[in-house]
Amino acid sequence: MSITQILLLVFIAILCGVVRHPRYRNTLLTLSSLLFYYHLQPATPIRSLDFWLPTFAILLGLLVWIAIQSNPRRGLQENFSALLIVLLSVIAISANRYLVMCCLTATRPPQLGTVVLFLIVFLTLSTLILSRLALRIRLTALILILVVIFISLKTPEISILMSKFLRTLQAQDPRFSAADDLAWLGISYILFRLLHILLDIRAGRLQGANLAEIIPYLFFFPTLLAGPIARFPQFREQLNAYPQTQDFIEGMRRVFVGLFRKFVLADSFALLALSPQNASQILSPTYLWIALFAYSLRIYFDFSGYTDIAIGSARLMGIRLPENFNAPYLKTSLIHFWNSWHITLADWFRAYVFNPLTRKLRSSPTPEWLTILLPQLTTMLLIGLWHGITSNFLVWGAWHGMGLFINNRWNAWTRTRPTKIPLPIRNALAWTLTFGYVTLGWVWFLMPTFGSSLAVFQKLFGYGL
Amino acid sequence: MKDILDDLANFIAKTILQNPSRMIAPDEALISSGLLDSFHLVDLALYIEERFGVKIEDTELNRQTFDNLEQLSAIIQSRRQGK
Numbered sequence: 001m002s003i004t005q006i007l008l009l010v011f012i013a014i015l016c017g018v019v020r021h022p023r024y025r026n027t028l029l030t031l032s033s034l035l036f037y038y039h040l041q042p043a044t045p046i047r048s049l050d051f052w053l054p055t056f057a058i059l060l061g062l063l064v065w066i067a068i069q070s071n072p073r074r075g076l077q078e079n080f081s082a083l084l085i086v087l088l089s090v091i092a093i094s095a096n097r098y099l100v101m102c103c104l105t106a107t108r109p110p111q112l113g114t115v116v117l118f119l120i121v122f123l124t125l126s127t128l129i130l131s132r133l134a135l136r137i138r139l140t141a142l143i144l145i146l147v148v149i150f151i152s153l154k155t156p157e158i159s160i161l162m163s164k165f166l167r168t169l170q171a172q173d174p175r176f177s178a179a180d181d182l183a184w185l186g187i188s189y190i191l192f193r194l195l196h197i198l199l200d201i202r203a204g205r206l207q208g209a210n211l212a213e214i215i216p217y218l219f220f221f222p223t224l225l226a227g228p229i230a231r232f233p234q235f236r237e238q239l240n241a242y243p244q245t246q247d248f249i250e251g252m253r254r255v256f257v258g259l260f261r262k263f264v265l266a267d268s269f270a271l272l273a274l275s276p277q278n279a280s281q282i283l284s285p286t287y288l289w290i291a292l293f294a295y296s297l298r299i300y301f302d303f304s305g306y307t308d309i310a311i312g313s314a315r316l317m318g319i320r321l322p323e324n325f326n327a328p329y330l331k332t333s334l335i336h337f338w339n340s341w342h343i344t345l346a347d348w349f350r351a352y353v354f355n356p357l358t359r360k361l362r363s364s365p366t367p368e369w370l371t372i373l374l375p376q377l378t379t380m381l382l383i384g385l386w387h388g389i390t391s392n393f394l395v396w397g398a399w400h401g402m403g404l405f406i407n408n409r410w411n412a413w414t415r416t417r418p419t420k421i422p423l424p425i426r427n428a429l430a431w432t433l434t435f436g437y438v439t440l441g442w443v444w445f446l447m448p449t450f451g452s453s454l455a456v457f458q459k460l461f462g463y464g465l
Numbered sequence: 466m467k468d469i470l471d472d473l474a475n476f477i478a479k480t481i482l483q484n485p486s487r488m489i490a491p492d493e494a495l496i497s498s499g500l501l502d503s504f505h506l507v508d509l510a511l512y513i514e515e516r517f518g519v520k521i522e523d524t525e526l527n528r529q530t531f532d533n534l535e536q537l538s539a540i541i542q543s544r545r546q547g548k
Contacts, residue, residue, distance in 0.1 A: 205522055231529050322529050326497060336499040347527040350503055355523035358507040372504065408504070415483060 001040065001225060003263065006309060009036070009222060010255055013313040017243040026239065027085060029216045029317075034058065034089045035104070036221035041185045043106035045178075046163065047170045050106040053184045055090055055115070059122055060146070061218045062086065064194050065211045067130050067138045068201050082212040091116060139202040143195060150191050153182060155389040186224045188386065192348055193218050197232055199352060206233065213239060220319075222310040226303060228324040228344040235319075243318035254312025262305030269298035276448050280455070285462050292460070295446060296439040300329060303342070322347075329438075332430035334407045337438055338400070345383065354379040372408050377401035387445070392453060396444035403437055469517070469538040476512055481505045491535040496528040513537075519544035 001009075012032045019025040037054045044050055062083075069075035076083070094115040096104050109115070130138050152158040156179035163181035164174040197214070200206035213236040223230070243251070272294035274282070282288045307324040314321045326340035338346055354375045361371040377398065384397020419426070440460075447453040470491055478487040481501065495501045501509065506526040513521050519541055524530075531537040 200524060203522075205524060231524070231527075234529055323497075331499070335502050339496070339499050339502070343528075347529070350526065351524040354503055355507055355510075355526055358504060359511065359523065362507060362511060375503075408502075 001306075003259070005040070006255075006259065009309070010313055010316065012036075013222065013251075013316040014248075017248070017317040020242060022240050026212050026216065029220075029239070030082070030085055030212070031089060033216055033219040033221040033224075034086070035093070037185070037219050037224055038093050038105050039103070040224055041106060042183055044183055045172075045176065045181050046166050047172060048107065048110040049166065049182070051094065051109040051115075053182070053187075057184070057187060057190050058086060058090060058215075058219075059119075060149075060190070060194060061215055062123065062211075063126055063130075064142060064197060065209070065214050066127055067142050068197070068209060070135060070208070072127070072131055079211040082210065082215065086211070086215055087119060090119065136202065139198050143198050143202070146191050146195055146198070150188070151389065153184060153187060154385065154387075189223065189227050189229055190218050192229055192345075193232070195352075196229070196348065200232070209236070220314070222313040223321065226306040226310065227342075228307060228310065228322050229348055230321055230344065234322070238319045241318040241320075243316060247315050247318050251312045251315030254308050254315060256312075258305045258308030258310075258312060260305075261301045261308060266298050266301035266305055269294045269301065273298045274443075274446060274456070276446065276452065279447065279452065282459075285460055288456070288459050292443065292456075293439055296329075296435075296442055299442065299446075300325075329435055330431070331434055332427050333411075334400070334403045334434055334437060335411070337434055338404065345386065349379050349383055349386075353382060369409070373405050376404045376408070380404065390448075391450050392444050392447060395450065395453070396441060399441045399444060403441075466538055466542055469541050470534050472516065473509075473513075473534050473537065476516075477501070477505075477509070480512075481508060489534060491538075492533050494532050495534070495537075496532050513541060517541050517545060 016025060016028050016032065019028055034054075037057070038051070041050045041054050044053075065079070066072070066075075091112070093104060094109045094112050097109045097112065133141065152162060159179040159182050160177050163177035163179070166181075167174045167177055197206065197209060201208070209232065213232075216239065217230070217232055217235050220230075220235075272291060274288070274291035274295040278291065279288075282291055304325040311321045311323070322344050324343050326343065328337050328341040331337045331340055357375045357378060358371065361374060366374075378401075380401030381394060381397040384393040384395075384400070387393045387396075440457075443453050443456045443460075447456060474489040474491075477489055477495075479485045489495075493500070496506070503526075510521040510523075510526055513519065521540070525540075531540060
């Protein structure tokens with residue numbers, strides 16, 4: 001996001017905070033979220049895809065809303081105005097093709113007739129199919145569909161196949177297909193919010209949801225780019241919370257902190273940071289270490305800077321988003337690091353993978369070391385794969401899964417063995433080890449292949465020069 | 466409410482942290498401070514379900530739902546009354 005876009009975001013957030021009438025505020029929130037989503041979606045080499053990708057995400061949101069209705073007729077009556085706002089927004093953005101208003105979408109939207117026809121056919125067909133299925137089957141089917149979409153987008157080989165298909169559909173040359181043709185803004189976050197709603201409704205933890213709540217939750221404009229992934233019940237409770245003076249001051253402070261972190265700190269470290277491009281050119285191990293630490297600081301300030309901007313702008317509307325970072329690089333153990341890094345994603349995986357698995361293992365006759373290793377490794381491998389289904393993200397996940405297991409066993413071992421080493425020295429050692437381990441782990445994260453990561457490790461420790 | 470608070474503080478100090486002399490204040494941060502890790506939280510949920518007969522969901526073991534004993538006890542109490 002550019003500074004101009006961030007200023008626009010802050011301005012609209014202030015505007016949403018000023019509107020006190022619940023209905024108008026909700027409409028403004030929905031409209032600005034959808035407009036922002038189309039606006040931030042970058043252009044792709046496939047014609048009109050920068051319009052279709054956000055549209056498809058919105059349709060997924062509608063699909064989930066249709067699927068969770070226990071009484072579709074009543075659901076439609078109660079949510080009619082919200083549905084109208086969403087559909088009219090999509091149509092208005094498409095109609096922008098015929099207006100001079102530039103910059104709303106990255107490229108010219110497709111024909112209005114095509115869009116309207118597609119919306120009608122898609123919604124009619126999906127409503128017909130979904131209404132024939134029992135609630136539980138509907139929910140399970142949608143969960144599976146969302147997981148398949150997620151896996152397809154995150155697996156480079158499948159993405160290329162999809163790109164080939166879409167290029168052929170648009171009469172473009174399929175030979176130029178690439179995995180990043182389908183650069184779908186924020187979809188990892190949106191799909192995880194959708195899965196959260198579906199899983200909780202399926203488990204009976206969540207009783208229904210209105211479209212006027214679901215759409216702002218999925219596409220809440222401050223969180224489109226980098227989260228955090230709030231929990232739906234907590235988010236919807238705040239949709240009508242209005243900002244006080246204190247919220248405004250705190251919100252502006254957070255936005256400024258975020259701008260400083262992103263545009264001053266992260267962008268400065270970026271000048272030094274290790275990248276797949278410069279990794280093979282850096283010959284000195286010392287400089288390679290400096291570049292790696294610069295990357296480590298850059299990724300933190302970049303990500304946490306965006307999070308600050310998101311949390312700050314939401315606060316301007318009186319909405320409190322969950323924290324996503326809690327000084328992770330100051331922690332003295334890997335367990336504490338993962339308690340403070342990308343907290344909302346880790347919490348998502350804890351809720352749906354780690355906790356159920358640990359519960360199951362705890363209540364069965366499994367050896368203790370396995371009840372520790374299995375949940376930690378599974379969760380971390382999945383968190384790795386969330387970033388992309390490649391061998392490198394898998395290794396990065398395993399790196400942290402094993403690290404957490406060793407950390408846990410070490411804690412259990414030292415708990416009953418008092419040491420004479422003074423606390424400040426212990427803390428300094430533990431911090432160095434934690435920060436070093438996390439930073440070395442970034443090599444797997446930032447390099448594109450297993451071989452290129454190994455080459456960086458060799459060079460860092462003075463081999464392979 | 467007080468008895469739930471004391472019971473939980475006692476369980477955390479004795480069984481989870483294995484340090485019976487550790488005092489846990491009702492407003493002391495449990496999750497955001499790193500005092501309890503993810504395994505501890507599952508053990509705490511299992512204990513609450515057995516001891517108080519109320520369900521703490523897997524999706525509730527996070528700081529968005531509760532971060533101290535006061536908040537956790539309030540959840541337990543309201544669920545007990547709702548039964």
